[in-house]
Amino acid sequence: MWLTLTGLEGWALTNSQPSHGTSRFKMELQVPSLPVLLSSFLVLLIIVRRVFSSKPKHVGPEFPTPSRLPFIGSIHHLIGKLPHHALRDLARKHGNVMKLRLGQVDQIIFSSREGAQQVLKAQDANFAFRPEFTAAKIIAYGQSDIAFSNGEYWRQLRKICVMELLGAKRVKSFVSLRKEQVGRLMSDVSNAAAIGKPINLGERLNELTNSIVVQASFGRRCQQQRKFMETIKEVIKMASGFSVGDLFPSLKVVDVLTGFSTQLIKYHNKLDAILDATIKEHQMTREGDEEEEDLIDVLLRLKDEGNLEVPITFDNIKAVVIDMFAGGTETTANTIEWAMSELMLRPSTLQRAQKEVREAMKDKGYIEETDVPQFSYLHDVVKETLRLHPPFPLLFPRVGQETTEVLGYTIPAGSRLLINVWSLGRDPRYWKEADSFKPERFEEGVNREFKGNDFEFLPFGAGRRMCAGMTFGLTTLELTLSKFLFHFDWAFPKGVKAEDIDMSESFGASASRKVNLLLVPSLRYPFPTLD
Numbered sequence: 001m002w003l004t005l006t007g008l009e010g011w012a013l014t015n016s017q018p019s020h021g022t023s024r025f026k027m028e029l030q031v032p033s034l035p036v037l038l039s040s041f042l043v044l045l046i047i048v049r050r051v052f053s054s055k056p057k058h059v060g061p062e063f064p065t066p067s068r069l070p071f072i073g074s075i076h077h078l079i080g081k082l083p084h085h086a087l088r089d090l091a092r093k094h095g096n097v098m099k100l101r102l103g104q105v106d107q108i109i110f111s112s113r114e115g116a117q118q119v120l121k122a123q124d125a126n127f128a129f130r131p132e133f134t135a136a137k138i139i140a141y142g143q144s145d146i147a148f149s150n151g152e153y154w155r156q157l158r159k160i161c162v163m164e165l166l167g168a169k170r171v172k173s174f175v176s177l178r179k180e181q182v183g184r185l186m187s188d189v190s191n192a193a194a195i196g197k198p199i200n201l202g203e204r205l206n207e208l209t210n211s212i213v214v215q216a217s218f219g220r221r222c223q224q225q226r227k228f229m230e231t232i233k234e235v236i237k238m239a240s241g242f243s244v245g246d247l248f249p250s251l252k253v254v255d256v257l258t259g260f261s262t263q264l265i266k267y268h269n270k271l272d273a274i275l276d277a278t279i280k281e282h283q284m285t286r287e288g289d290e291e292e293e294d295l296i297d298v299l300l301r302l303k304d305e306g307n308l309e310v311p312i313t314f315d316n317i318k319a320v321v322i323d324m325f326a327g328g329t330e331t332t333a334n335t336i337e338w339a340m341s342e343l344m345l346r347p348s349t350l351q352r353a354q355k356e357v358r359e360a361m362k363d364k365g366y367i368e369e370t371d372v373p374q375f376s377y378l379h380d381v382v383k384e385t386l387r388l389h390p391p392f393p394l395l396f397p398r399v400g401q402e403t404t405e406v407l408g409y410t411i412p413a414g415s416r417l418l419i420n421v422w423s424l425g426r427d428p429r430y431w432k433e434a435d436s437f438k439p440e441r442f443e444e445g446v447n448r449e450f451k452g453n454d455f456e457f458l459p460f461g462a463g464r465r466m467c468a469g470m471t472f473g474l475t476t477l478e479l480t481l482s483k484f485l486f487h488f489d490w491a492f493p494k495g496v497k498a499e500d501i502d503m504s505e506s507f508g509a510s511a512s513r514k515v516n517l518l519l520v521p522s523l524r525y526p527f528p529t530l531d
């Protein structure tokens with residue numbers, strides 16, 4: 001079996017028998033025959049792969065799994081409850097990591113900060129992917145938007161967001177747009193105050209954030225703003241949650257039979273026509289000044305410059321614009337409405353927040369964007385609101401690329417993951433008096449921020465897929481809230497008491513109030529008409 005080569009220095013030195021009475025060493029090198037060599041090499045390769053492979057060596061413990069019914073899996077556990085509430089209740093019973101079969105699709109749910117840290121930070125590269133959804137495919141041009149695309153293309157869009165679309169410099173460039181739109185809302189509130197009329201805060205705030213996003217994206221040139229917004233609203237309503245085809249991939253045809261896909265295609269075509277016309281209009285009237293650009297101008301410029309690693313098409317531009325509306329309107333409006341609701345239920349907290357802005361601004365008499373960073377209690381009010389009412393309670397779904405291990409469990413490649421950030425924000429393991437609205441908690445002990453490093457507090461998510469519009473959203477949010485508190489006193493409509501206020505959430509894409517908040521303003525500090 002072994003070949004012996006004499007006279008070569010090598011692997012094995014053997015002491016050969018002395019001959020002719022003289023003692024001498026003969027050097028022999030023993031190397032294996034070719035087949036043995038090959039098979040040894042293969043065995044070695046397998047061992048090395050096993051040792052260094054990222055795949056776990058064992059399958060780990062079984063996932064805790066709530067009971068299943070034939071065909072629907074665990075869907076029955078979610079019926080009649082908001083998904084994040086139902087998943088919190090199930091996690092209390094089954095643990096911080098559990099696997100739910102929803103229809104034909106397994107979802108792994110994480111409900112601890114350790115799980116969130118692993119998925120969103122430590123193993124972010126593996127989990128920074130989105131699964132496919134019927135609605136996102138139809139509406140967002142084959143999921144070529146920012147929120148649902150993947151891979152190199154998504155990485156490029158993210159870069160464009162940071163550098164061009166939603167970075168601090170671009171957000172600042174919209175200062176006069178916000179001033180005008182927020183000023184218009186304040187003036188409407190002031191008119192209502194003059195006649196003691198209640199304001200529907202939810203409605204008015206949605207109008208505000210819609211107009212800001214429309215004008216930031218389209219400039220002042222869009223002729224069909226209202227039609228666009230109405231259609232987007234319908235789409236968001238339809239696209240919230242899963243379609244039959246998302247939960248039962250083998251039954252995708254049901255989405256067609258029920259008219260779900262057809263209706264979405266109709267909406268898509270409507271949006272497409274408006275976006276096409278808007279883009280054409282932009283192409284005809286584009287001016288050179290980058291400071292004055294709206295988001296469509298920016299995207300058209302990047303497309304035309306041709307320096308992008310993955311060239312973008314008109315459809316890609318339209319998909320990105322749709323994201324601005326889907327991600328940037330309800331989220332901000334809902335948070336302001338929740339903040340006002342919580343403050344109205346706690347008069348001492350409301351008074352403290354008002355005192356802060358009024359003492360700081362009473363001489364100036366009005367608030368500008370540059371004044372807002374000094375309102376630290378107001379910032380804590382916003383944080384506390386987002387802790388209790390994160391607009392996306394389960395973030396956006398993730399899908400793992402490779403089989404890996406998280407907290408001892410094997411997560412097979414292709415698994416879908418959800419993080420229940422709503423339950424993390426209300427978890428008594430991490431928060432004292434977890435269900436109470438207490439902004440001052442952020443002044444005590446370790447200050448926690450929502451920048452994606454405190455994994456029990458993730459209203460914007462964390463890691464590579466964290467919200468791309470945080471600065472954009474917070475700027476409008478804090479400016480509007482500070483003006484509400486500075487200029488007006490607020491009361492419930494006649495006959496309504498604090499205990500009558502329904503604080504439940506609606507079922508939808510983002511966790512909005514089930515019932516819009518109606519409040520009666522009274523003017524405390526009039527503002528200059530230009531403000």
Ligand code: HEM
Pocket residue numbers: 146147148158166323324327328329331332335390391392395396397458459460461462464465466467468469470472473474477
């Ligand atoms: C209070 C305001 C907002 C909150 C709380 C919020 C929250 C979130 C959350 C939780 C995600 C998903 C993160 C994940 O899956 O890990 C997200 C993604 C995103 N948000 Fe926001 N958002 C807000 C405002 C905005 C605004 C104003 C815009 C744009 C104008 C925006 C654009 C986006 C985009 C493009 C994504 C997708 C990011 C990606 O997948 O790479 N958001 N947001």
